[in-house]
Amino acid sequence: MAENTYFTEAEKEEFIVAYKALIRTSRTLVGATDFLRIRKWIAGAIESGNYLRDKYGINILLRNINTALILSKEVGLERSTLIAVLMYNVALSEFLSMAQIEKEFGSDITKIIRGLIKANSLYAKQATVESENFRKLLLTFAEDVRVIIIMIADRLCLMRMINHHPNQKFREDIACEASYLYAPLAHRLGLYSIKSELEDLSLKYTNREIFDQIAHKLKETKRARDQYIYEFIEPVKKKLEEAGLKFEIKGRTKSIYSIWNKMKKQKADIEDIYDLFAIRVVLDTPESQEKADCWKVYSIVTDMYQPNPKRLKDWLSIPKSNGYESLHITVFGPQNRWVEVQIRSRRMDDIAERGLAAHWKYKGIKSENGLDDWLNNVRDILENAESGPMELMKEFKMDLYDKEVFVFTPKGDLYKLPKGATILDFAFLIHTGLGSKCVGAIVNGKNQTIRYELKSGDTIEILTSPAQSPKQDWLNIVSTSKARVKIKQALKESQFKEAEFGKELLQRRFKNRKIEMDEALMMRLIKKLGFKTATDFYYALASEHLDVNVVFDSYLELERKENEESTEQRTAENYVQPYREEDTTKEDVLVIDQNLKGIEYKLSKCCNPIYGDEIFGFVSTQGTIKIHRVDCPNATEMRTRFGYRVVKARWSGKQGSQYVTVLRVVGHDDIGIVTNITSIISKEKNISMRNISIDSNDGLFQGHIAVMVDDITALNSLIKKLKTVKGVKNVERMQ
Incomplete structure (x- = not known):
């Protein structure tokens, strides 16, 4: 297909295996003629230099072949999707025009390629998705569900390829994005095996120690686990055969990532986690007989082993919105261990493994109304949201993961909402105007307030009032992203109108006194009064939380002071203010990037780095560099969202001025304990206390002490000494 020099020996071997496997698995979808044409165009692109490695050294052809193989094996899509993956880079490099590709392969394939090119353009500058690009990216996905499935498969392929990649930051960025974007999307589309592998590989690249620890433990316990599964399965197998059922029964070990989540949730070691695996019964039965046979298996298993009724999950009666159908039960097995048993038909198992794509095989894409509803909801959220990508995903995930409730209108129309949704959520789901005017509802014939939590089977008639309007506390009542977005929009519109009135009120006061308002001076006053935005300030005026006369007098006072300061020489330039961010360009205490000195930087207040801390720089929107500790609470988000701005x-090695840091001290509220603490600090050379605040409650005290220190060594020494004070339980540095 290409010259030998295009591949390394290992890549060539991998390519041949993948290519043969792809032909085997896809010959019913993509015929021999199509494969010959694809080979011809890709070979031509390589020979002309239009199909090179990417900037990270990844072999693009190998990546595309393996992505197509993942789609063919684990998703099972149709001809258009597979050809689009293979021809995508030929189109991207413009070796062939879109018109030529359409002539060769058809319009459906060019439609998918255009979606992929649009999504790819958002990654052109850097791998991390910026806020606006993130929104556009998901909207691109929402235009054609096949684009999102291809990109999920491509991300899995890339994650597999970068195991030994020398660029650690590249690996971490790809892993973080897979975890917070692609794995949740794979979950929503029912691609569970892909989702699990994405999560496992993400954990492997971001926390190798934990990954290896769990993998090693699973390997160690494999024999005992296999033996237990055998002991559990054999008697069940015998009973199912006696009942005349055709089936397959097997044990499946849970993913490393899900085990890690369980360990965190239960705050337990892996030895204390019992349900490391699940037993799956897959029935070979006609579709008309599926549910009856699944419940027959349920009856047989629960006769043999005691079930836990609280952990019964019935997705047979009402399937998940992504098409997932199965019956999950947890039973008390041998050796007094809880075991999860999943019961489903072969068709259900196919859908469980391949997600919505498998529905095309059974029912056709047009029947997937649930997907259309979801994609419409995605568009609605993305087009209206103003928050950053991490906040968007938080709202986005809420609708993806939560269990659902099904409710009815008085006419009998069925609606689906996440568990925990209220009457207010339902009203906004029907129509924004209905939600904005909602005052309650008649539920199953009884009056209920807007806070009423919906239950499956409820019949709901919304009650409205023309005098009603959205309130701030409504955000605490709703749980769906659509309702939250609409309420925020309404509140902002209302606040903006009120703010305009407040501004007019103040301007009239200035006009009456025949004084011209200086906008710059007014902005300084607004900031001094503690308001984040001018809208908040003018809204406070309109709502009478601020007195217009007081503001007017404060403005005149500030104007007088600034005029005086401009004519007098300042006499307190060297006064120390420990919490002020100071430019540190005068001293070469830091080396930024490689060997750059004398660059303007500031020490960030969110983590207060001091000399000796492990640090990194972050380029702000103003162009200055802020220095953060490596363990800063905001570090992960900065690296994930704005990795390109991290330096x-x-x-x-040159010691700078002193640095401020805050210590949290907890202990018994004994007589003299505060005096003993402050005494130790005052005796320390080159350490001074700048501020102290103490809270006492039920015989315990908690103190926050701001101190000025030279470096991390001096700070650690001080912490060690403070821990020796009688009555002190803990001393730690605040983030």
């Missing part, structure tokens, strides 16, 4: 930083 290396280290201390140069």
Whole structure:
């Protein structure tokens, strides 16, 4: 297909295996003629230099072949999707025009390729998705569900390929994005095996120690686990055969990522986690007989082993919105261990493994109304949301993962909402105007307030009032992203109108006194009064939380002071203010990036780095560099969202001025304990206390002490000494 020089020996071997496997698995979808044409165009693109490696050294052809293989094996899509994956880079490099590809392969394939090119353009500058690009990316996905499925498969392929990649930051960025974007989307589309592998590989690249620890433990316990599964399965197998059922029964170990989540949730070691695996019964039965046979298996298993009724999950009666159908039960097995048993038909198992794509095989894509509803909801959220990508995903995930309730209108129309949704959520789901005017509802013939939590089977008639309007506390009542977005929009519109009135009120006061308002001076006053935005300030005026006369007098006072300061020489320039961010360009205490010195930087207040801390730089929107500790609570989000703005930083070896840090001290509220603490600090050379606040409750005290220190060594020494004070239980540095 290409010259030998295009591949390394290992890549060539991998390519031949993948290519043969793809032909085997896809010959019913993509005929020999199509494969010959695809080979011809890709070979031509390679020979002309239009099909090279990417900037990270990844072999693009190998990546595309393996992505197509994942789609063919684990998703099972149709001809258009597979050809689009293979021809995508030929189109992207413009070796062939879109018109030529359409002539060769058809319009459906060019439609998918255009979606992929549009999504790819959002990654052109950097791998991390920016806020606006993130929104556009998901909207691109929502235009054609096949684009999102291809990109999920491609991300899995890339995750497999970068195991030994030398660029650690590249690996971490790809892993983080897979975890917070692609794995949740794979989950929503029912691609569970892909979702599990994405999560496992993400954990492997971001927390190798934990991944290896769990993998090693699973390997160690494999024999005992296999033996237990055998002991559990054999008697069940015998009973099912006696009942005349055709089936397959097997044990499946849970993914490393899900085990890690369980360990965190239960705060337990892996030895204390019992349900490391699930037993699955897959029935070979006609579709008309599926549910009856599944319940027959349920009856047989629960006769043999005691079930836990609280952990029964019935997705036979009402399937999940992504098409998932199965019956999950948890029973008390041998050795007094709880075991999860999943019961489903072969058709259900296919859908469980391949998700919505498998529905095309059984029912055709047009029947997937649930998917259309979901994609419409995605568009609605993305087009209206103003928050950043992480916040968007938080709202997005809420509708993806939560269990659902099914409710009815008085006419009998069925609606689906996440568990925990209220009457207010339902009203906004029907129509924004209905939600904005909602005052309650008649549920099953009884009056209920807007806070009423919906239950499956409820019949709901919304009650409205023309005098009603959205309130701030409504955000605490609703749980769906659509309702939250609409309420926020309404509140902002209302606040903006009120703010305009407040601004007019203040301007009239200035006009009456024949004084011209200086906008710049007014903005300084607004900031001084503690308001984040001018809208908040003018809204406070309109709602009478601020007195217009007081504001007017404060403006005149500030104007007088600034005029005086401009004519007098300042006499307190060297006064120390520990919490002020100071430019540190005068001293080469830090080396930014490689060997750059003398660059303007500031020490971030969110983590207060001091000399000796492990640090990194972050380029702000103003162009200055803020220095953060590596363990800063905001570090992960900065690296994930804005990895391209992170720069290396280290201390140069030249000691700088003193640094502020805050210590949290907890202990018994004994007589003299505070005096003993402050006494130790005052005796320390080159350490001074700048501020102290103490809270006492039920014989315990908690203190926050701001101190100025030279470096991390001096700070650690002080912490060690404070821990020796009688009555002190803990001393720690605040983030």
